[in-house]
Amino acid sequence: MSLIKQLWIAIAVVTLIALGGSLVVSTLSARHYLEQQLQVKNLDNATSLALSLSQMPKDPVTVELQIAAQFDAGHYRLIRLTSPTGDVVAEREYAGSLDGAPEWFTRLVPIKAHAGVAQVQDGWHQFGTLTLESHKRYAYAALWQGTLQLLGWFVLGGALTGLIGTLIIKHITRPLGRVVEQAEAIGGRRFVTTPEPSTMEFRSVVRAMNTLSERVRTILAEESRRLEQLRRQTQHDEMTGLLNRSQFLNQLDSALARDDAHAAGTLLIARVGDLTGLNQRIGRAQTDRLLHDLAGQFSDFAAGRANWQVGRINGSDFALLAPGEENAPELTAALAKQLHDGLDAHLQDVTVALPVAATAYAAGEARSQVLARADGALAAAEQAGDRGVRVDGGGKAAAPYPDLQSWRAALLSALERDGVRLGAYPVVANDGRLLHEEAPIRLLLDGVWQPAGYFMPRVARLGLMPRFDMAVVHAALHAISGDGRERGINVSAESLCDANFRGELFALLQADAAAAKRLWIEVPEYGALRHLAEFRTLCVALQPLGCRVGIEHVGAHFGELGDLHELGLDYVKIDSAVIRGIDANAGNQAFLRGLCMIVHSLGLMAIAEGVESESETRALPDLGIDGMTGPAVRTPSAA
Amino acid sequence: MTCVLLGLSFAAQDLDRMQRLARERFGAEAGESVDAWRRMLGDAADLDDQEKLQRVNTFFNRRIAFEDDIVIWQQKDYWATPLETLGRKAGDCEDFSIAKYMSLRALGIPAEKLRLIYVRASIGAPGSGISQAHMVLGYYPSPADEPLVLDNLIGDIRTASRRPDLFPIFSFNAGGLWVGGSTSSSADPTTRLSRWRDVLDRMRTEGLP
Numbered sequence: 001m002s003l004i005k006q007l008w009i010a011i012a013v014v015t016l017i018a019l020g021g022s023l024v025v026s027t028l029s030a031r032h033y034l035e036q037q038l039q040v041k042n043l044d045n046a047t048s049l050a051l052s053l054s055q056m057p058k059d060p061v062t063v064e065l066q067i068a069a070q071f072d073a074g075h076y077r078l079i080r081l082t083s084p085t086g087d088v089v090a091e092r093e094y095a096g097s098l099d100g101a102p103e104w105f106t107r108l109v110p111i112k113a114h115a116g117v118a119q120v121q122d123g124w125h126q127f128g129t130l131t132l133e134s135h136k137r138y139a140y141a142a143l144w145q146g147t148l149q150l151l152g153w154f155v156l157g158g159a160l161t162g163l164i165g166t167l168i169i170k171h172i173t174r175p176l177g178r179v180v181e182q183a184e185a186i187g188g189r190r191f192v193t194t195p196e197p198s199t200m201e202f203r204s205v206v207r208a209m210n211t212l213s214e215r216v217r218t219i220l221a222e223e224s225r226r227l228e229q230l231r232r233q234t235q236h237d238e239m240t241g242l243l244n245r246s247q248f249l250n251q252l253d254s255a256l257a258r259d260d261a262h263a264a265g266t267l268l269i270a271r272v273g274d275l276t277g278l279n280q281r282i283g284r285a286q287t288d289r290l291l292h293d294l295a296g297q298f299s300d301f302a303a304g305r306a307n308w309q310v311g312r313i314n315g316s317d318f319a320l321l322a323p324g325e326e327n328a329p330e331l332t333a334a335l336a337k338q339l340h341d342g343l344d345a346h347l348q349d350v351t352v353a354l355p356v357a358a359t360a361y362a363a364g365e366a367r368s369q370v371l372a373r374a375d376g377a378l379a380a381a382e383q384a385g386d387r388g389v390r391v392d393g394g395g396k397a398a399a400p401y402p403d404l405q406s407w408r409a410a411l412l413s414a415l416e417r418d419g420v421r422l423g424a425y426p427v428v429a430n431d432g433r434l435l436h437e438e439a440p441i442r443l444l445l446d447g448v449w450q451p452a453g454y455f456m457p458r459v460a461r462l463g464l465m466p467r468f469d470m471a472v473v474h475a476a477l478h479a480i481s482g483d484g485r486e487r488g489i490n491v492s493a494e495s496l497c498d499a500n501f502r503g504e505l506f507a508l509l510q511a512d513a514a515a516a517k518r519l520w521i522e523v524p525e526y527g528a529l530r531h532l533a534e535f536r537t538l539c540v541a542l543q544p545l546g547c548r549v550g551i552e553h554v555g556a557h558f559g560e561l562g563d564l565h566e567l568g569l570d571y572v573k574i575d576s577a578v579i580r581g582i583d584a585n586a587g588n589q590a591f592l593r594g595l596c597m598i599v600h601s602l603g604l605m606a607i608a609e610g611v612e613s614e615s616e617t618r619a620l621p622d623l624g625i626d627g628m629t630g631p632a633v634r635t636p637s638a639a
Numbered sequence: 640m641t642c643v644l645l646g647l648s649f650a651a652q653d654l655d656r657m658q659r660l661a662r663e664r665f666g667a668e669a670g671e672s673v674d675a676w677r678r679m680l681g682d683a684a685d686l687d688d689q690e691k692l693q694r695v696n697t698f699f700n701r702r703i704a705f706e707d708d709i710v711i712w713q714q715k716d717y718w719a720t721p722l723e724t725l726g727r728k729a730g731d732c733e734d735f736s737i738a739k740y741m742s743l744r745a746l747g748i749p750a751e752k753l754r755l756i757y758v759r760a761s762i763g764a765p766g767s768g769i770s771q772a773h774m775v776l777g778y779y780p781s782p783a784d785e786p787l788v789l790d791n792l793i794g795d796i797r798t799a800s801r802r803p804d805l806f807p808i809f810s811f812n813a814g815g816l817w818v819g820g821s822t823s824s825s826a827d828p829t830t831r832l833s834r835w836r837d838v839l840d841r842m843r844t845e846g847l848p
Contacts, residue, residue: 043833047811054809084782119754121810124799126754126782129814 004173011165019154027147031109034139038113045074046116046132053081053130054121064090077135078115084126100141109147111139175202182209188543189603190568191216216565220598227594228559234587235556237312239288240295246585247577248311248319253367254553254577255309255323257610259440260524261460261492262307262324263363263453266331269374270294270339273353273386275316282350290346294318294354297342301335306526306557326457329391332358336389355381359392363453400446407458410445418444420471422479423451426635427488427607429627434636435607436486436520438629439479441472465494466501473505480515488520490552493527496534502541509545517546522573525553529560539567552609558595569604576610576630583619596624653846657722660845665726672702672725676742683746692778695742696789696796703738704729705791718838722845732774735791737838739776740812741847752779754786754810761804770806777810813839 049070056062063081071079071092081089113136120127175197182194191213196203235247243251255265272278272291279287295310298318302308309321325331336356343352357377361370373392381388401407422439429435441456442449459468469491476487495501509516521542528535528551542549548570551561555575574595582588596606608620611630620628654677662670676698683694706729708717721738724730730738736755743753753776760773777786777799785799799805813835 051809117814119810119812119814121754121756121807124777124786124807126779126810 004169007169015158015161019158023150023154026150030143030146035111035113038134041134042116042132046118046130050118050120050130058122075135078133080131081128083128089128100137101144105144106140111136175199179205188568191565220565223598224559231591240312242295243311245313248313250577250580251309253580254575256365259452261456264326264457265323266325266328266358266360267374268320268358269378270318270356272316306530328358328360332391340387353386355388357381357390408462414443414445420475422475427627427629428633430621432636435627436488439476439487439489465492466498469495477512477515480518486518491521491523496527496531502538506541520548522550522552525551525557529557543568571605572599573607573609579608579610583615592623657846661722661726669726691746692796695739699735699738700791718834720842720845736774736776739789750812750814753812756810757808758805
């Protein structure tokens with residue numbers, strides 16, 4: 001039972017005892033008073049009637065009349081005159097029933113007043129004994145009315161006490177609500193801090209919890225910093241600070257394997273011509289500075305876009321990977337102009353050759369294919385001169401729809417006509433148990449169920465992501481209700497920012513609590529990072545519903561997720577760029593081990609994405625990975 | 640008779656208390672008075688009703704001097720308890736009647752046979768027409784009988800018909816006042832408003848039943 005309820009019951013009991021007790025006492029003392037008054041009246045009236053009878057002639061008519069007159073004019077239950085021998089001489093008795101008070105009340109609180117007794121004298125002789133009893137009806141009525149009135153006041157007083165008591169309890173326990181909230185948040189792995197309340201006891205509890213949260217935050221920040229340092233050492237080019245070749249290629253692989261709005265994109269390469277000659281002409285230090293500046297321009301260019309990657313893939317080659325950027329010519333022109341202008345401003349007297357080439361890529365292409373196209377375009381750019389710029393249109397088939405409007409019509413009609421289907425890629429725990437099935441969207445376009453990478457970039461460009469994500473939620477909940485298997489779905493950054501989407505999602509999950517408990521919802525790292533406030537709102541809202549919430553494609557920017565300890569997540573999926581070739585990459589192994597340690601210390605599960613080979617599968621559990629998914633991962637046969 | 644003896648032995652403790660009170664309030668002489676009264680009660684315990692009446696009547700008529708309330712108590716009308724009457728060795732007609740009534744009750748005579756009677760007493764020569772308010776104690780051997788009158792004005796006990804100087808007005812006794820054997824009414828503030836109930840109550844606190 002809650003503390004508030006217990007306090008309220010205590011107040012109610014105390015009020016009841018106090019008011020009930022005074023009601024009883026008041027009624028009893030009123031009864032005592034009435035009894036006294038009745039008794040005095042009985043005695044006095046008996047005496048005065050006996051006195052006047054003693055003075056009267058004692059013929060029966062006179063005696064009878066005297067008694068009748070007294071009885072009829074007064075309020076008596078009984079007047080009786082008995083002779084000294086015990087015979088009744090005259091008697092008047094009220095036979096009517098008692099009203100004015102309910103019978104149970106007269107039984108419960110009886111009024112006992114003794115009859116008045118007096119002697120009647122006839123000269124020296126005894127004439128008789130007079131017994132007189134007043135009627136108690138009026139006394140009962142008065143007592144009953146008084147009790148009722150008192151009861152009314154007490155009910156009123158009780159209600160008032162209850163009301164005031166409730167207000168006081170609310171006031172006292174207001175800080176308690178926040179304390180409980182924080183405790184529950186910590187229980188749900190959200191290590192939040194709250195302002196200390198003024199109540200002493202609550203304050204020490206909150207202080208202890210704040211200390212805990214603060215310590216978790218400090219440890220996390222410390223570990224994240226160390227991890228980031230490690231990552232820079234192993235994944236970055238020492239001189240320029242850009243990604244090194246192997247890590248950049250891993251990123252390219254990861255980008256090509258993507259199945260979402262950023263599935264298609266552009267790969268751009270710029271080459272510093274004749275680096276050896278340049279070294280001789282302007283000196284090594286100058287050349288290093290030049291390369292450093294170039295790297296800086298690349299970094300600045302990509303800085304605004306969370307999932308864009310820049311790398312130095314050769315001594316002289318710089319590369320930009322721009323997932324989601326499909327307009328390769330425009331991107332290339334913009335970056336080339338910036339780079340060339342920068343070069344000219346930097347070195348007026350020496351001309352440095354810097355051909356720039358780019359190619360667009362589509363979802364599902366092979367890395368070698370894309371790289372070959374980029375190399376070809378770069379060769380053509382070099383042919384075109386020192387500042388040559390070439391863009392390869394991409395190896396993909398001609399676009400099925402000529403422009404965005406026709407895409408829009410096709411997408412919406414497909415969604416309405418056939419709805420969406422979900423893919424099924426198993427995510428398996430180390431012990432072989434199926435954690436859930438990743439369920440990416442499939443849409444029927446031109447008679448083929450196309451994978452997400454085929455159309456999601458257009459959906460994103462058309463601003464339809466919330467609508468398609470919602471369709472996936474519906475389909476996933478339906479599928480879960482059908483077979484009871486757990487499903488994992490993606491929520492895009494665009495949907496995350498859409499308050500309507502969040503509200504609808506919450507209502508849907510609330511309406512289907514059983515299915516919600518089997519749903520895993522994941523948001524890409526760059527989405528969570530860029531819209532942290534919205535992501536936090538979503539996490540806090542979804543946690544009580546029992547569904548799992550996680551971050552996917554976690555990698556380079558993990559260290560920037562500073563508030564991870566306040567989110568109450570359930571799992572992270574680590575990007576394939578980190579996982580690729582992990583069995584042979586000591587640097588990434590160290591990074592992954594550190595990452596898993598942090599993740600575990602917060603109570604989250606670490607899942608590897610894009611596991612491609614048996615050797616990776618074998619190496620991952622030792623690094624702290626709890627589950628994996630990818631081409632090398634099969635659905636457990638037992639299932 | 641055994642009942643009476645039992646009653647007396649039971650009452651002995653209360654009478655001790657009464658004697659002590661008298662000594663404290665009115666001095667050693669009062670204590671002796673109460674002692675004499677106790678001896679008289681003890682002597683009369685085994686006698687018949689007539690002799691009890693005689694003993695009690697004589698005891699008070701001889702020992703107690705008649706005096707007005709205003710002289711004894713500095714009050715216009717004060718009903719004294721037997722202890723007070725014995726203590727002061729003085730009383731008016733009510734005090735005589737009350738003391739006799741209580742003594743006879745203590746000797747086991749039932750209340751039904753006793754009446755305190757307000758009478759109009761003719762004083763002076765017969766037929767002089769001068770009269771005053773007076774109180775006597777009446778004893779009714781049976782309900783229908785003429786009462787015997789115990790009066791402080793004359794020494795002997797006579798039947799009512801032999802007292803033409805007295806005209807009865809009203810009579811009362813303690814019957815019906817404490818029905819149901821309630822132990823004490825001193826907690827009841829209405830008691831003090833009636834002289835008769837007041838004196839009964841005071842006697843009870845002083846040790847008389």
